[in-house]
Amino acid sequence: MKSTPRAPRKATAKARRQTKVWDLRLYVAGQTPKSMAAFANLKRICDGHMAGKYHIEIVDLLKDPALARGDQILAIPTLVRRLPQPIRKIIGDLSNTERVLVGLDVRPG
C-alpha cells in the first residue's frame, strides 16, 4: 500500500448550521494526481459558486482507513455532500464542472 508522504490538508473552519451551507467531505488516498486534481477542482468550483457558504473536510483514507466504511466509500476520489440533505456522492477528479454542480445541486449563478 502506498505510504503517506505528508499530512493531508484539512479545512479547519467549523461547520455552521445554516440552511445554505454546503458541508463537503473529500475522500482521498494519499497525494495522488487524481486527488490533487480533485481538490483543486473542488476549491475552484466552491469559490466560484458558493463562496463563503461551504466547508470542505479532506479525509485521507491511508491515514484513517476505518472512515471509508462510514460514508460507503469505494471510489477515490469521492466527494460527499453531507449537507444539505440528502447525501450525494460525486466520484472522480471533479474535472467536469457542470456535473459537479448538478451533483452538488448548486444552481449556477
Place this chain on the structure above:
Amino acid sequence: MHKGFMAVERAHPKVSYRSRGNQSGRRVLKGVEKTPTGIRGVDEVTGGGLPKGRSSLVCGSAGCGKTLFALEFLVRGATEFNEPGVFIAFEENEKELAQNVASLGFDLPDLVARKKIVLDHVRVERSEIEETGQYDLEGLFIRLGYAIDAIGAKRVVVDTLEALFAGLPNEGILRAELRRLFVWLKGKGVTSIITGERGEGTLTRHGLEEYVADCVILLDHRVINQISTRRLRVVKYRGSLHGTNEYPFLIAKDGISVEAITSMGLDHPAPTQRVSTGVPRLDGMMGGRGYYRGSSILVSGTAGTGKTSVAAAFAEAACRRGERTLYFAFEESREQIIRNTASIGLDLETWAKKGLLHFHAARPNLYGLEMHLLTMHEQVRELKPRNVVIDPVTNLISVGDELEVQAMLSRLIDFFKTRLITALFTSLTAGGDDVEKSEVGVSSLMDTWLLLRNLEHSGERNRVLYLLKSRGMAHSNQVREFRLSRHGIELVDVYVGSGSLLTGAARMAQETRDSAEAALKSRHVALLRREAEQKQRSTEAQIAVLRTALEAELEELNKSIEQETLNFQATARARQAIARERMADKNSGRAKASKGSGRGNTK
C-alpha cells in the same frame, strides 16, 4: 453433533482421491497448495480445497447458494481452521447476512465480536453517485485491506462483485480496477472467493472468469419434474486434479453438503459374521446362517408378494439380537407397518417401544432425492443402527429418473457398507415385466437377491421365493413356497414330483393323492405278508401231524421188533433145550450151544 461429524468425515475421505499437493511434505515437487473449505464434500471434489492464496470464482444463477457457499467457507475457516475471514457484501447488509445463516447454526454476530470475521457491507447506489472525471477503486482496496489487517484474515469473500457494474457507470475503469483487485488479493496472500451471477452463455454476466482463473466452481439449481436439485461442478482448477462431474448438493440444516462424494469408493471391509434373516428356513437356504453382516440385500417382487414381510422379519430378528434397526418406509406409515406385521406374528411394536427399532416414514415426493439421501445419512449418523431397511427403494423413482436413483443408491450402499450396516432394500417389480430385472437396475450392486413371485395355478395365487444370488456363500437353488400365517413366515418345499411344480392347494391336493396312493400300496403289502404267514403256519401244522403219525408208527414198529426178538430168543432157548436132551454130538453140540447161549445172554 455437527462438529463430531466433521471430524469423522475429515478423517475418512483420505481414502478418496486427493491431489498430492499439500498433503505430503515429503514430496519435492509441490503442486498447488490448498486451503480446505471445510464444506462437506467440497474438499473431496476439489482434492483438498481451494487454491491457497488465490482467488476462486463461485458462480451460478440467482438462488443457487453462492453467498451461502462463500459464507460457509469463511465460517468454517474461522471456526475450524483458525483462519479469520473478511466478507465484503455488495448485496446484503450485515444484519441480513447474519439472519440468513442463523438457521444454519452460524452465529455471525458472535464471530464478528470475537474478531474472527469482519462483515462489510458495501452499498453502491447508482442514483446517489455522480461521476466526473477519473477515479479508481482505491477506497474499496483500503476498506478491504483495513478489514484484513484488523483481524489478520486469511480468507476473503467478495459477494457479489458484479453489483459494481450496476453501481458504477464507467465499465472501463471498473474492469481495470477489478484486474488490479485480483492481483492485489494475491499479493495479500489471502484465499478468496469471488461470487458472480451466471450470464447468458458465459459463466458470469460480466465475464469475471477472465480475471479469476485459478479455480471456477459452478453452482446450479435445476427443477426437474417439479423437484429441485442443486448441483456443483468444478469447471476448472489450474494445476490440480479435481472431480469433473456434477455433484448434487444440499443446503441442509448445518450448511452445504456435497454429501454424495464422501462415501464413494470401493474399499469397505467384508466381515464374515452372519446375521439371521428372521426366517429359519431362509437361513437354511443360505447355509443355515443367513446374510453376511454389512451386506446389501435386495428383495424384489411384484405387488403383494410379501416384500415388506421379509423386511419386517429381518428387522424383528435384528431387534431380538439387540441390534438397533432403522426402518425407512416410503409406502406405509409406522403404525400401518406395525399393525400389518403383527398379523403375521411379528411384534415390531415392542421393539419400537424399547427404542431398538426406529421408523422414518416419508412420502418419496416430499423432497428431492438428495434430500432423501441426506435425511438417511443424518438418521444413520444419529442413531447408529446396525441394520437398515428401505421399503421400497422403487418409490424413489417418482422423484428422480432411473439413473439418478441408481447413482443415489450406489452411494447409499457404499455409505452403509463402510459403516458395516446390513441393509435390506425392497424393490417393487411392475407386473408383466421381466421379474429378474430389478426396477432400478441396482441388482448388480446387491450381495444377496431374494426374488418373490406369485404363481397362479388352478384359480389361486401362491407366493414363492427364490434365492437368486447370494455372494460368497453356498446357497440353495431351490424354489420355496412362501407362506404367511399368524405364526410368521414359513417356507415350504414346493411339490416337484412327476415333472411339475405345484404350490398351494394344488400342492396339497397332489400330496393327498400321493399319500392315498401310498396307503393303498402299503395295505397291499400287508396283505401279502399275512398270506405268507398263513401259508407258513398251515404248512407247519401239517408237518406236526405227520410227525405225530410217524412217531406212532415208529412205536408200533419198535413194539413189533421187541416182540419178534423175544420170540426168537424163546425159540433158540427151546432148541438148545432140545439139543441137550438129545446129546447127539457132545463136543460140537457143546461148542454150538455155548455160542448160542453167549448170544442169548447179551440180549
